[in-house]
Amino acid sequence: xxxxxxxxxxxxxxxxxxxxxxxxxxxxxxxxxxxxxxxxxxxxxxxxxxxxxxxxxxxxxxxxxxxxxxxxxxxxxxxxxxxxxxxxxxxxxxxxxxxxxxxxxxxxxxxxxxxxxxxxxxxxxxxxxxxxxxxxxxxxxxxxxxxxxxxxxxxxxxxxxxxxxxxxxxxxxxxxxxxxxxxxxxxxxxxxxxxxxxxxxxxxxxxxxxxxxxxxxxxxxxxxxxxxxxxxxxxxxxxxxxxxxxxxxxxxxxxxxxxxxxxxxxxxxxxxxxxxxxxxxxxxxxxxxxxxxxxxxxxxxxxxxxxxxxxxxxxxxxxxxxxxxxxxxxxxxxxxxxxxxxxxx
Amino acid sequence: xxxxxxxxxxxxxxxxxxxxxxxxxxxxxxxxxxxxxxxxxxxxxxxxxxxxxxxxxxxxxxxxxxxxxxxxxxxxxxxxxxxxxxxxxxxxxxxxxxxxxxxxxxxxxxxxxxxxxxxxxxxxxxxxxxxxxxxxxxxxxxxxxxxxxxxxxxxxxxxxxxxxxxxxxxxxxxxxxxxxxxxxxxxxxxxxxxxxxxxxxxxxxxxxxxxxxxxxxxxxxxxxxxxxxxxxxxxxxxxxxxxxxxxxxxxxxxxxxxxxxxxxxxxxxxxxxxxxxxxxxxxxxxxxxxxxxxxxxxxxxxxxxxxxxxxxxxxxxxxxxxxxxxxxxxxxxxxxxxxxxxxxx
DNA sequence: CCAAGTTGCACAATCGATGGTGCTGATGGT
DNA sequence: ACCATCAGCACCATCGATTGTGCAACTTGG
Numbered sequence: 001x002x003x004x005x006x007x008x009x010x011x012x013x014x015x016x017x018x019x020x021x022x023x024x025x026x027x028x029x030x031x032x033x034x035x036x037x038x039x040x041x042x043x044x045x046x047x048x049x050x051x052x053x054x055x056x057x058x059x060x061x062x063x064x065x066x067x068x069x070x071x072x073x074x075x076x077x078x079x080x081x082x083x084x085x086x087x088x089x090x091x092x093x094x095x096x097x098x099x100x101x102x103x104x105x106x107x108x109x110x111x112x113x114x115x116x117x118x119x120x121x122x123x124x125x126x127x128x129x130x131x132x133x134x135x136x137x138x139x140x141x142x143x144x145x146x147x148x149x150x151x152x153x154x155x156x157x158x159x160x161x162x163x164x165x166x167x168x169x170x171x172x173x174x175x176x177x178x179x180x181x182x183x184x185x186x187x188x189x190x191x192x193x194x195x196x197x198x199x200x201x202x203x204x205x206x207x208x209x210x211x212x213x214x215x216x217x218x219x220x221x222x223x224x225x226x227x228x229x230x231x232x233x234x235x236x237x238x239x240x241x242x243x244x245x246x247x248x249x250x251x252x253x254x255x256x257x258x259x260x261x262x263x264x265x266x267x268x269x270x271x272x273x274x275x276x277x278x279x280x281x282x283x284x285x286x287x288x289x290x291x292x293x294x295x296x297x298x299x300x301x302x303x304x305x306x307x308x309x310x311x312x313x314x315x316x317x318x319x320x321x322x323x324x325x326x327x328x329x330x331x332x333x334x335x336x337x338x339x340x341x342x343x344x345x
Numbered sequence: 346x347x348x349x350x351x352x353x354x355x356x357x358x359x360x361x362x363x364x365x366x367x368x369x370x371x372x373x374x375x376x377x378x379x380x381x382x383x384x385x386x387x388x389x390x391x392x393x394x395x396x397x398x399x400x401x402x403x404x405x406x407x408x409x410x411x412x413x414x415x416x417x418x419x420x421x422x423x424x425x426x427x428x429x430x431x432x433x434x435x436x437x438x439x440x441x442x443x444x445x446x447x448x449x450x451x452x453x454x455x456x457x458x459x460x461x462x463x464x465x466x467x468x469x470x471x472x473x474x475x476x477x478x479x480x481x482x483x484x485x486x487x488x489x490x491x492x493x494x495x496x497x498x499x500x501x502x503x504x505x506x507x508x509x510x511x512x513x514x515x516x517x518x519x520x521x522x523x524x525x526x527x528x529x530x531x532x533x534x535x536x537x538x539x540x541x542x543x544x545x546x547x548x549x550x551x552x553x554x555x556x557x558x559x560x561x562x563x564x565x566x567x568x569x570x571x572x573x574x575x576x577x578x579x580x581x582x583x584x585x586x587x588x589x590x591x592x593x594x595x596x597x598x599x600x601x602x603x604x605x606x607x608x609x610x611x612x613x614x615x616x617x618x619x620x621x622x623x624x625x626x627x628x629x630x631x632x633x634x635x636x637x638x639x640x641x642x643x644x645x646x647x648x649x650x651x652x653x654x655x656x657x658x659x660x661x662x663x664x665x666x667x668x669x670x671x672x673x674x675x676x677x678x679x680x681x682x683x684x685x686x687x688x689x690x
Numbered sequence: 691c692c693a694a695g696t697t698g699c700a701c702a703a704t705c706g707a708t709g710g711t712g713c714t715g716a717t718g719g720t
Numbered sequence: 721a722c723c724a725t726c727a728g729c730a731c732c733a734t735c736g737a738t739t740g741t742g743c744a745a746c747t748t749g750g
Contacts, residue, residue, distance in 0.1 A: 003487070003706095005705090005706055005707085006706070006707065006708095007706075007707095015729080015730085016729070016730045016731075017706090017707080017708095017730090017731095018707090018708075018709075018729085018730070018731075018732090019728090019729060019730075020707095021706090021707055021708060021709090022708085022709085022729095024707095025707085025708080027708085027709085031709085031728085031729080032726085032727055032728055032729080033727095033728065033729070034727085034728065034729090037728080037729085049486075051459060051462060051463050052463055052706090052707075053404070053463065053465070053705085053706050053707070054460075054463040054464050054465075054707095055400045055403040055404045055409060055464065055465055055705085055706080055707095056404050056705070056706035056707045056708090056735090057706080057707055057708075058400040058707095058735095059398070059400045059401050059404050059705090059706080059707080059708095059734095059735050059736065059737090060706080060707050060708045060709090060734075060735050061707085061708075061735085062735070064400060066464075073429060074419065074425045074426075074428045074429040074432065075422075075425045075426050075428075075429045076425075077420075080419045080420045080421075080425040080428075081419075081420050083419045083420075083425075083428075083444075084418060084419040084420045084446060087419065087445060087446050088446075091445075091453075096443070096445070096460050096464065097443075097445060098441070098442075098443045098444075099428075099442075099443075099444055100432060100436075100441070100442060101429060101432050101433075108436075114396060115399075115441055117396060118396050118397055118398065118399040119399050119400065119411075119441065120398070120399075120400055141394075142348070231632075261632050261633060261636075264633070264635075264636040265635070265636060267636075268636050286633060287576075287606050288606060288609070288631060288633040288634070288637075289633070290609075290610070291606075291609035291610060291612075291613050291637060292633075292636060292637060348736095350735090350736055350737085351736070351737065351738095352736075352737095360699080360700085361699070361700045361701075362700090362701095362736090362737080362738095363699085363700070363701075363702090363737090363738075363739075364698090364699060364700075365737095366736090366737055366738060366739090367699095367738085367739090369737095370737085370738080372738085372739090376698085376699080376739090377696085377697060377698055377699080378697095378698065378699070379697085379698065379699090382698080382699085397736090397737075398735085398736050398737070399737095400735085400736080400737095401705090401735070401736035401737045401738090402736080402737055402738075403705095403737095404704095404705050404706065404707095404735090404736080404737080404738095405704075405705050405736080405737050405738045405739085406705085406737085406738070407705070
């Protein structure tokens with residue numbers, strides 16, 4: 001069953017291939033083709049199950065209709081939501097989404113971008129690359145639109161979550177949730193988890209520190225424990241913190257749901273009394289946190305907003321690389337509807 | 346900066362375009378081209394940042410090097426793991442993964458497959474489509490390899506989780522975890538959640554019923570409450586069950602993490618004593634379940650195994666559509682390392 | 691020294707769609 | 721009756737890579 005082409009249709013309809021092409025791709029009015037002819041050809045085309053060969057079109061037009069998204073991993077609430085939202089939005093625009101994960105590996109990132117360029121992808125969104133600017137430069141050289149998501153670059157425009165603001169809001173909420181004077185949290189409110197080399201983490205740390213300083217007068221370096229996203233490492237870090245009875249946390253901001261998984265194991269072991277008075281916050285949202293033994297205050301990033309703004313930047317490229325901030329949402333434990341599918345409108 | 350082509354390289358090297366092509370795509374030995382020539386051309390090629398135009402290649406070869414995966418959604422532990430594993434495996438094979446979600450909407454599914462075919466994708470994996478056979482037929486007509494994952498079809502080969510066996514194992518484990526005689530669970534062990542029209546759900550129900558019948562003598566239709574994946578609906582269903590004190594669940598198998606989210610809200614409200622003696626199982630795994638107030642017995646599907654077997658079926662297509670079963674793993678609560686990245690080897 | 695291979699490469703058709711250009715016949719104005 | 725328009729379409733080069741085929745220049749065996 002050899003696939004049917006415009007040449008086959010040309011024979012079938014008695015028209016020329018170029019006429020068939022025009023009738024099927026919508027440019028027939030501009031080519032002054034009779035409406036009757038157009039309709040007839042379209043009818044015969046789908047009667048015969050014609051499908052445009054997009055590789056041929058792409059070759060000719062030197063663009064493919066593909067939209068690329070680069071992620072570190074899928075298997076994470078934040079990134080999978082991002083992928084979902086991207087997918088929906090791209091399809092709504094008649095683009096074919098093509099999402100690739102690179103495992104935060106610079107070599108894989110480079111290679112992925114090369115591949116995307118080779119397929120003449122129309123645009124690339126980069127979410128959480130290790131070197132976004134390198135990617136932007138590659139895209140530039142290939143004449144490819146590129147937008148950074150979640151991690152700003154200096155070469156291309158970026159859409160980022162307001163991490164600093166989100167962390168501040170979260171810290172404030174934690175102070176408010178704590179019963180007792182703010183002073184009781186002096187030196188006893190900690191941030192755990194996240195990669196300190198990571199832009200988002202640095203911003204969150206800053207937001208956290210701001211609030212802690214303002215409400216307790218100071219924020220010691222020891223209160224910041226960004227030792228990576230690995231649950232095991234974060235668990236270990238939490239263990240150390242709680243072991244030091246004199247300075248054990250009374251409030252704990254956990255950076256990322258991944259780190260949270262680890263920390264949670266430690267929390268589960270705490271004496272009930274200590275648990276009672278502990279305030280826990282988590283940057284990033286997981287629906288299951290609502291049902292944990294511990295009440296959790298979370299920050300949920302506006303994934304749809306990030307994607308929407310990214311596409312907006314694509315549509316109307318600013319003259320200079322811009323940075324658009326999208327505010328996240330604060331969620332008290334028990335808040336929020338049961339909406340895992342948060343990325344569906 | 347117009348992209349450089351084999352013709353540019355031909356001028357640069359003094360060779361013909363066909364020679365350049367052969368040297369760069371690895372077929373040069375077969376074309377009896379001198380090794381020195383090949384090396385020289387390759388050198389000049391990457392000196393000039395040459396990149397094969399994959400649309401042109403695809404057009405000529407009528408295959409694209411793209412591998413497609415169709416999912417209902419990304420934002421779910423199971424499917425995002427699947428996407429992750431697919432991505433890794435496809436890239437390892439030199440294919441470019443292209444994953445699209447269709448929201449379980451038949452129209453979107455059809456349209457997605459059309460698009461994939463138009464891009465001359467080399468193969469399509471279908472995971473959780475509403476009508477897998479329709480997709481298989483479309484692929485067949487286009488001469489496209491197609492494998493069903495997680496949901497068997499009759500037209501193409503399928504790789505599925507052993508849902509019946511998994512559910513049986515889970516039910517057995519629940520009986521074992523319950524202290525007291527099996528008879529105490531007669532009429533008091535329930536299955537909640539899942540789409541009854543769904544193949545996987547039907548299989549799981551069968552597995553569940555088998556064990557329940559064997560250990561309590563009977564299994565009433567009322568013990569099966571497959572009212573969909575929606576957390577809210579499942580919560581409602583659980584509420585009803587626990588409200589009927591005379592027949593309130595002593596063991597509850599929740600089908601899918603999505604349904605689990607809803608049910609969990611209800612469990613959290615139960616009196617401690619009742620909670621104590623309740624045995625909870627969940628088909629599908631979420632790392633956070635390990636830290637819930639309630640101990641949970643889970644079944645984790647072998648996502649890597651599913652993908653691996655799917656590719657194996659691609660490599661060596663059986664003469665008849667085959668069904669390969671991949672056993673899932675039983676996880677007692679607290680078991681399992683902190684491995685959200687379970688799909689990374 | 692010649693026929694029969696080999697080596698090493700160049701030529702040109704092809705994949706399917708696109709879009710600039712050119713050609714034909716009808717219409718309209720004078 | 722004649723030239724200018726214009727509607728309606730056909731022709732053909734083109735996008736970049738692949739691949740069947742042809743053909744010199746060498747080698748080899750006799």
